[in-house]
Amino acid sequence: MKFVIHDRNNAIKVIDSDKDQELVVQGRSVQDVLYELASKNSMEFIGWCHKDLEDFINHDQLNSIFHHELIMASYSTTGDYEIPEAIGYIENSTTFLNVKPDVNYPTWLMSSDIGGMHAMVILKFENLKGSTKTSFDGFLNHISKTALSEGLFCYSSPGLLKKDSVSIESRQNKINLFYFVRHHYRSRWLPLLFLDYLLYEQKFKIGSLLKGALTPKLNIDQVDFNSVKIKSINSSVEPYKSYDVLIPTLGRAKYLKDVLVDLSSQTFLPAKVIIIEQNGLEGSSSELDYIYDQKWPFEIEHSFIHQLGACNARNLALKKVSSKWVFFADDDIRFKKDLVEKAFDFITDYGAKAISMASLMQNESLQYKIPIQWHTFSTNSSFVKSSVLTDIYFGMEHEFGFGEDSDFGMKIRNKGVDIIFYPTEDILHLKAPTGGFRVKMKFPWNEERIQPKPSPMVMAHRLKHTTKQQLLGYRTTLMLKFFNKSESNNPISYLSNFSKRWDKSILWATKLIEKYNRNGV
Structure with a gap:
């Protein structure tokens, strides 16, 4: 693998980690040298590295990090990026910004400290090569942000550097965030970003707003990776694909039987189906x-319990898993006989340890038609390697509420395992009209005079997994969204009431987190 060694502003030399060769290229832009290398080495990965980190490149880990052609990875030694943390004000996804520095973590935030991508990806952005409007860091982030939704897999990878690596000086200059937002987000986010700067940092960014809004856009073409045939060298599937199926159920005996029939027809049969059946009536029977x-x-390992709740049921089932993989399923889905076989083929091709599949309702079509890094987790249609699930559980603070699936997905990512979306149309979600978790629960805050907004379960997820700026940005959008639905026509009165409800939500969310973390569930 060839690396362009640079000083942030310009390239210095090119080294070849395989042939122990180097070529002096001093004075040229890093982008220009990357394109030249990509043109001459179109079947290879091309890397970049700051001059102070050259001796710490972890050559032994490069193949495992760049294990298929659609991977872009970098690492910031300080956790600092040219994209300001204020991007969180308008970044909706709770997945990609709160980077965990000690694991391989999915993120479009890219660093010039060290990184790499395939020559084929570089060449698709040739029109960015000569731009004088963006730094090398900006160039990398324009690529990652554009291509993430088109099937490029982007990571922060600490394994790029040896463990005794040094940290290098943080970036003094930050990208004009308004300019970046104008390129990659809807235009409505520009005034919201301006408002959030004003509300939470007391910064009147009118100059940056106007410059970002009026400066001509970069010419970034739409990219397409559909022709790329992925075949990872990191296969995580053993020759014997043993898997257990995990199904919580409540009042859906007929639908569950159909699920078992579909499992019986699979070309790859499960080793075990774990069923946690619930009925809240004492004295009731299966x-x-x-x-x-x-x-x-x-x-079939069947348990019948009287305690209701999907989180509790799935946690009980997880303790009974004994196979190499877990199929998280639901009690009202139908699927084709080769679903599991094709899922394992996909897992093998992408070197994945966790995938979520589409589960479509009748007459529903796929929204995402290509494999991408998934922003949530599907509790009714996912495969996860069992070794990943050690010490992971469904957070009981989300029981009978919202966010348990997203929370579980974040726990997987925080262990350094990405969740890949597999765009199959082979699962039908019936959304059974009977059974399921339809009981309206009474929560301790129901009697409060001031009701929390948002739900404490939603707030708990945000508190655990988003950045400070993301939480505040969510506050702003929620505040504006519900103003038109407010009974008060007085903005000052509305804002006062909203602030009290927001604070009440944080209070109860914190209590939930502390309660269940203390109990270890």
Whole structure:
């Protein structure tokens, strides 16, 4: 793998980690040298590295990091990026900004400290090569932000550097965030970014707003990676693809039987199906007689409990897993007989340890038609390698509320495992009209005079997994969204009431987190 060694502003030399060669290229822009190398080495990965980190490049880990052609990875030694933290004010996704520095973490935030991508990806952005409007860091972030939604897999990868690596000086200059937002977000976010700067940092960014809004856009073409055939060298699937199926159920005996029938027809059969059946009525009994009355081509481990709640049920099921993989399923889905076989083929091709699949309702079409880094986790249609799930559980602070699936997905990512979206149309989600978790629960804040906004469960997820700026940006959008629905026509009165409800939500969310973290559930 060839690396362009640079001083942030210009290239200094090119080194070849395979042939122990170097070429002096002093005085040229890093972008220009990257394009030249990509043109001459179109089947290779091309890297970049700050001159102070050259001796710390972890050559032994490069193949495992860049294990297929659509991977772009970098690492910031200080956790600082040219994109200001204020990007959180308008970044909706709770997944990609709060980077965990000690694991391989999915993010479009890119650093010039060290990194790399395939020559094929570089060449697709040739029109950025001669731009004088962007630094090298800006150039990298324009690529990652543009291509992430088109199937480029972007990571912060600490393994690029040896463990005894030094940290280098933080960036003194930051990109004009308004200019970046204008390129990669809807125009409505520009005034919101201006408002958030004013509200939370007391900065009147009118000059930056006007400059960002009026400066001509970069010429960034739409990219397409559909022709790229992915074949990872990091296969995470053993020759024997053993898997357990995890299904919580409540009042859906007929639908669950159909799920078992579909599992019985799979070309790759499960080793075990773990069913946690719930009924809140004391003295009630199981409705799943067919589990015992019929023969099934796999083991069924069935538990009948009176405690309701999907989080509790899934946590009980996780303790019973004994196979290499877990299929998180639902009790009202139908799927084709080769679903599992094709899912494992996909896992092998992408070197994945966790995937979520589409589960479409009748007459619904796929929204995302290509594999991408997924922003959530599907509890009714996902495969995860069992070793990843050690010490991971569904947060009970989300029971009977919202966010348990997204929270579980973040716990997987925080262990250094990305969740890849597999765009199959082979799962039908029936959304059964009966059964399921339809009980309206009474929460301790229901009797409060001031009701929390948003739900404490939603707030708990935000508190745990977003940056400070993302939380504040969410506050602004929520405040504006509900103003038109407010009974008060007085903005001052509305803002006062909203602030009290927001604070109440933080209070209860914090109590929930502390309660269940203390109890270890």
